[in-house]
Structures are given as C-alpha cells and as structure tokens.
Amino acid sequence: MAEAQITLTYSRTMGVIAIPTSKQYKSAEGVLRKTGFRLGEAGAYRLSDSDEVTARGSLARLVQRARASGIEVAASSRRFIGDAARDIARLLPGQWNTEVEIYSHPVWQGDLIPLLWDSGELAHAVRTARIPYAAYLTNWAGDTTLLLAECPGRFGYLVGALAPAAYGEVDDDPHAPRSIIVGPFPGSAAQAITERYLPAYERAVHERRITMVAKALSLIQSELDARREPRTATGAEGALPEQPGRCAPAGDAFLDRAWREFLTVVDHAPVLLDRCRPAASAWPQDAKALGQLVTALLAAEQVRDDLARGVPLSRADHHQRTWPVIATWLAHSDRFLRQARAAAPSPPPAPALPAPPPPRPARGRTRTPPLTVRKAPFLDPGTHFAFGTHPEHGFVAAFTASLPAHLGHWFLTREQFEPVPGYPGLFRLTEPGRDGARRARHAVTDLRALGYTVSADIRLNPNPPSRSPRPARPHALPERRARLAQAAAVRSPQHRATPPTTAPATRPIPPKPAYAPAVHLSAGRSR
Known part of the structure; x- marks a missing residue:
C-alpha cells in the first residue's frame, strides 16, 4: 500500500x-511543489500554469515522480467540492x-465529532470512514452552518x-437532526435541503x-427546594403570583449559581x-404571564450588559436585581x-400526488404548452420519456404518466438532468454549454437501450426508434431493380381491367424512373 x-x-x-492525504501527506506536498503545483484554497494545490500543454506535462511529471516516491495518484470522478458547495x-x-x-491527516477529521450535530449517516461516516475534505455553508443571519461531504461509496453528498x-456538548443529543443524502x-x-433538511x-x-x-429552570428550582425555603404560591390555574420572590432566599453562593444557570x-x-x-x-389566559416574563427577561439582559461594560455593581445589588427576575421565571x-x-415549527406538508392526465380528446388534437410534457396528448400512449429544447432552460426532458414518478426522476x-424550479415534472440538462447536444443524445440512447420508448426532437434524435434497423444485404440493388420491373409489368388490382379490342403487338415498356435508386452498401472489404 502507498505511503501517501x-x-x-x-x-x-x-x-x-x-x-494530498494520508499520514505521510508531507512527502506528497513536496512532490506537488516540485512538479509545478502551488498551495491554494484551504490547503489544496493547483497548477500554476494555465496553458493546457504545460499542464499536461506537469501532470505527467507528477505521476512519474509520485511513482518513484511510492505515492499513489488517483483521479476523482467528482468535481471539486468547493464548486459543488458554491453552486448549492x-x-x-x-x-x-x-x-x-481539508483533512490531509486521518486524525484531523476527528475534530468534527464534537462539533457535528447529527444523528444520521453523516456522523457515522465521520467516525468510521475516511473523509479527506468537506465544505461549510454558513448563514450568519440564521446562525446556521451546514456541512457538505462526499458520500462514501455513493455518487452523492451527505448534508x-x-x-x-x-x-455546548451535543454528542448523543436526542434532538439532533438526521443528515440527508x-x-x-x-x-x-x-431543493432537498430547502424542503427537507432545513425545516x-x-x-x-x-x-x-x-x-x-x-433544564436550567429545573436545576434552580430543585436546589431551591432542597434549601427548604418557602415558595411563592401560584394559586389556581391561570392565577398569577403576587410580587414573586421580592425577598431573596439566604445564601449568596446559591444566588450566584442561580444567576449562572439563568x-x-x-x-x-x-x-x-x-x-x-x-x-x-389552547391557553389564551397565558398572555399576561408571558408579558411578565418578557419584562423580567429585559431586566436580566440589562444586568448582563452592565456587567459586560464594567459598570460597578456590588454583590448585594446584583442579587437584588437578578433574583426577582429568576423568581418570576420559576x-x-x-x-x-x-x-x-x-x-414549534410544523413539519412541511407531504407532497401531493400528481394529478392524472386528462382524457385524450376524441376529435382533433389540442397541443398543451411545452412545459407540461407529462400531460401532452400528442405523445404516443406507450411513450415513457420526452426530450426537447427550451429557449430558457436549454435541453429539457420529462417522463410521462406511463412511468412511476420516482422511477422517472431517478x-x-x-442522466445529468435536474428538476426545473417552478415547473413540476420538467427537467433540464446541467451545464448545457458543455457539449449539451451530445450529452442529451447520449441520454436518449441510454434510455432506449434499457427498453424505454423515448420521443425526442429531430436534433436530439438522429436515429428514430419507430422501426427496428434492417440488416444490410449484399445484393440489395439488383433485388430492388427486379421488384421495380415486376411492379411496372403487372397491372394494379385496384383498377378494373377493360378487355382490349385488339391484342397489343408488343408489351409496353415502363418509363424509366426520374430518381436514382438509393444504393445500400454493406460493411466489409471494398473492391
């Protein structure tokens, strides 16, 4: 096994x-620097030369030097995770x-374990699998940080x-959300992150x-009960206490601990x-109590701000200002x-099942807009997929109602198509500028090879699937000429023959066709 x-x-x-990864990543970094790579984003190395010919030479030297040093060079089938994170x-x-x-050393990824708030597959992968790099997506307004990592063994990402x-400590937290793939x-x-994970x-x-x-209020209350101090009566349901906690219980140490918990x-x-x-x-009578809690909380925030600014505050004054707040919350x-x-935020509603397609009209043909491909009545009933072009979304595709929705989506x-936001059932080709027509035709060929019926525009359909290809025959031209001569010599049965008054002296010669018959050449050795 390679050292690096x-x-x-x-x-x-x-x-x-x-x-560079593995325990001996330093030696891999040295080889990269000697072959024209320089340190870039987050510890990743990039080629300093933008010329394609020079880049090819640098890669060839890298492979040669790496083999000589016992370092393995592997090409990933995925794009750089930084690009994927920015696009999402x-x-x-x-x-x-x-x-x-980047976690070049295997031990470094262990730093994620105390920070990760997850009860799903991502936490399991960080503990058991090798994750050489990851990307953070941070929303400062909502104090939310997402972690994006390549899914081990699958072509996708863990979020x-x-x-x-x-x-604080969140390990084994029962409230931790489950990561998604x-x-x-x-x-x-x-779309999956917005509709499934973030809610x-x-x-x-x-x-x-x-x-x-x-938990904080319970700890304060339990210690207060242990001191056997008299508590303020709360009265019947919905009744409010009268001036709760104006007299603080004895014990400065207890009041200090209560403030820290609060x-x-x-x-x-x-x-x-x-x-x-x-x-x-169901409890509208709680509105007055919540108003008192808001007032008490504002007083507590003022005390904390005064302490942070260094306002002189004696211990007795501190307890006199904080204990009524704590007592109100208790x-x-x-x-x-x-x-x-x-x-609590309600879960998102379950996605509704797609409506069945309308019945096909008995007369006439009414075309629907091109975005509602699944309900287009001009497609054959047995069609499974439809491919075409769109002026805004480029190369688009859709699956018809004859195919289950989850299977068509998969x-x-x-085939590198993604759903178009705002148009249910419509998919567009990712990065259409990167040889999009060839990739779309390749998708049509793949689906037909799996036995599905695919309808495609002429640009994306160089070989229409309406008829099975005929095998080439070596003597097609003579046979075609013989059939033409025979068809010309025999009268069509659709026309009623009239008996001739006199026998013709000679058989009429059929006129020479104005077109040149197509010549089919079979594959093989030429003369």
Whole structure:
C-alpha cells in the first residue's frame, strides 16, 4: 500500500486541483511543489500554469515522480467540492458563505465529532470512514452552518449541520437532526435541503432551546427546594403570583449559581418568546404571564450588559436585581414551556400526488404548452420519456404518466438532468454549454437501450426508434431493380381491367424512373 496519496479533481475556476492525504501527506506536498503545483484554497494545490500543454506535462511529471516516491495518484470522478458547495449555496434561501476544509491527516477529521450535530449517516461516516475534505455553508443571519461531504461509496453528498456555539456538548443529543443524502446536481440538492433538511433542522433547534431552558429552570428550582425555603404560591390555574420572590432566599453562593444557570434562559428564551402566540393556543389566559416574563427577561439582559461594560455593581445589588427576575421565571415556567411547545415549527406538508392526465380528446388534437410534457396528448400512449429544447432552460426532458414518478426522476437525474424550479415534472440538462447536444443524445440512447420508448426532437434524435434497423444485404440493388420491373409489368388490382379490342403487338415498356435508386452498401472489404 502507498505511503501517501494524491487525489486529483477539477475546478471550473481553478483548473486541476491536487489534494494530498494520508499520514505521510508531507512527502506528497513536496512532490506537488516540485512538479509545478502551488498551495491554494484551504490547503489544496493547483497548477500554476494555465496553458493546457504545460499542464499536461506537469501532470505527467507528477505521476512519474509520485511513482518513484511510492505515492499513489488517483483521479476523482467528482468535481471539486468547493464548486459543488458554491453552486448549492447560490440556490438556497438567504445569503450563504462557503468554505472548504481539508483533512490531509486521518486524525484531523476527528475534530468534527464534537462539533457535528447529527444523528444520521453523516456522523457515522465521520467516525468510521475516511473523509479527506468537506465544505461549510454558513448563514450568519440564521446562525446556521451546514456541512457538505462526499458520500462514501455513493455518487452523492451527505448534508448535516454543526451545533451552534451556545449549545455546548451535543454528542448523543436526542434532538439532533438526521443528515440527508443529496444528488450530485445543485438544483435537486438545494431543493432537498430547502424542503427537507432545513425545516427538520429548525424543529430540532426549537426543541433543543426548550430543553435547555427547562433544564436550567429545573436545576434552580430543585436546589431551591432542597434549601427548604418557602415558595411563592401560584394559586389556581391561570392565577398569577403576587410580587414573586421580592425577598431573596439566604445564601449568596446559591444566588450566584442561580444567576449562572439563568444565563442559559437569557440566551435561548427570547427566540422562543417571539414564536409564542397565546391567543392562537389552547391557553389564551397565558398572555399576561408571558408579558411578565418578557419584562423580567429585559431586566436580566440589562444586568448582563452592565456587567459586560464594567459598570460597578456590588454583590448585594446584583442579587437584588437578578433574583426577582429568576423568581418570576420559576413561577411561570409551566406556562412558558407549554406555550413554547405549542409554537414549534410544523413539519412541511407531504407532497401531493400528481394529478392524472386528462382524457385524450376524441376529435382533433389540442397541443398543451411545452412545459407540461407529462400531460401532452400528442405523445404516443406507450411513450415513457420526452426530450426537447427550451429557449430558457436549454435541453429539457420529462417522463410521462406511463412511468412511476420516482422511477422517472431517478433515471433523468442519473442522466445529468435536474428538476426545473417552478415547473413540476420538467427537467433540464446541467451545464448545457458543455457539449449539451451530445450529452442529451447520449441520454436518449441510454434510455432506449434499457427498453424505454423515448420521443425526442429531430436534433436530439438522429436515429428514430419507430422501426427496428434492417440488416444490410449484399445484393440489395439488383433485388430492388427486379421488384421495380415486376411492379411496372403487372397491372394494379385496384383498377378494373377493360378487355382490349385488339391484342397489343408488343408489351409496353415502363418509363424509366426520374430518381436514382438509393444504393445500400454493406460493411466489409471494398473492391
């Protein structure tokens, strides 16, 4: 086995990218520097020469030097992960920044384990498989950081999330969202992240915040109960306490610990309070209690800001200002938690099944717009796929109602087509400027080879599949001439023959055809 490995990939902006990996990655870096590569983004090496001929020579020298040094050079079938992350980020809602991180040494990827907030396949892959590099997608407005990594053993990507800094230890967190696997095409990948992963992530964040606030209040309440201090009576359901906690319990150490625990509430409760809608819940009487919690929270934030700015505050003054806030939250904790749970983001609705195609009209032919290919009545009933061109989306394709939706989607994405946003059932070829016509014709050929009936425009259909190809015959020209002579000598049975008055002296000679018969030459040795 090679001591080190160099993985070659391609970036549309930086050209050939070389990534050294394994424990002896330093030796691989030395070979790269000697063969014309220079250090680029996130520890990846790129060719310093943009000329194609020079680049080919550099790659040849790299392979030669690497073999001499016992280093394995492997070419990746995927594009540079930085390009994939940027293409996906442009299609996500909001403003996202991307960053690539390379884990040349196998130990380095272990740094992801305490940061990764995931209960799915991504966390398992980081612990058990080799992940030499990954990309971060960060939305600073929503404090969300996604992790994009190549899926081991599959042609796709794993998408998960990193835990926000305020969450602390998240290992084995029951609220952690499950990572998803997305395809290699940015359109379908961004759609899956937007419609599936981000809503699940928001629900997990909401539940995590509720859990942290409830845990902090519970710790303070349990220690207060252990001190056997008198508690403020809450009265019947919906009744509010009168001036809760104006007299702080004895023990400065307890009040200091209570404030430190309550800072968790100060960090996470504001977002939860913003989502609470008591008037729309089953407990509209909680509105007054939530108002008191908001007022108390603002007082706690003011104390924290004063301490951060260095405002002189004695221990007694600190306790006098913070304990009424903590006592108010302890008194109304049950009301707050039930309102926060009721305000949890709802899961996205399940996708509706596609409507059945309309019945074919008995008379006439009414063409539908070209974007609704699945319902086009001018296609043959047995057609499975349709390919064509579109002035905006380039080379497009669709599958008809005669094929299951999940199967048609799988086949088209396998042929490098991606769904067109806003047009259900329509797919477009990715990167149509990169030899798009040939790739579209190749997709038509692949699907027909699998036994599916494909309708395509003349540009994408050089060999129409309406009839099976005839085998070439070596004597086609003489046989064609014989058939023409025989057909010309025999009267057509559709015309009624009239008895001649006199026998013709000679047989009429058929006129010579004005066209030149096509000549079919069989494959073989020429004369």
